[in-house]
Amino acid sequence: MTLKVKVALAVATAALVGGCASQPKNITAAYVSPVQYADYSCPQITAEMDGVSKRTVELYDHLQNKADNDSAEMAIGIVLFWPALLMLNGGDGPEAQEYAHLKGEYKALDEVAGKKSCTVTTRSPETIIKEKEEQKQKEAESKGAGYPT
Known part of the structure; x- marks a missing residue:
């Protein structure tokens, strides 16, 4: 392998590892102490x-769109012009940190609601996201159903 090829592979690998935003489904919840919600009433917890x-x-x-765009840019960059990969501005930023914190905050609130035997009518973020993904899947299947394969 020539030095140019080795350098190109190293740059592409670095861009792949560090340049893409994480899929939000892979971002874990940050720990948030439920103690801060201990004095909340059930209506306050629900709100x-x-x-x-x-x-x-x-x-x-937002994070899903960002990750999808980074993936598309990465694919185009690898095929057409790998030096463009150096210009990717992906990676996990403050939105990903906020997302992890909010996931942890919801868990903490849910824990306090359970301890207080609150009736929570709010759907969890995971439930809403799953429903949206299922709806997108159904729409994609129905669009594809009219075309011969």
Whole structure:
């Protein structure tokens, strides 16, 4: 292998590892202590869970789009012009940190709600995201159903 090929492979590998945003489904929840919610009433817990859930889903969508775009840019860059990979501005930023924190916050709120026997009507972020993904899947299948394979 020539030196140019080795350098090109090293650059492409570095860009692959460090340049792409993580898929949000792979971002783990940060620990958030449930103690901070111990004095909340059940309606306050429910309201807080609703806000956290909505923001978590918004961030999920944003992070998913960012990860998808990075993947597409990476594929194009590898095939067409690998030096362009150096320009990728992906990676996990403050949104990913906020997403991890919100996931942890929801878990903490859910724990406190369980200890207080609160009736929570808020759907979890995971449930909302799963429903959205299933809906996208159904839409994609229905669009493809009209075409011969």
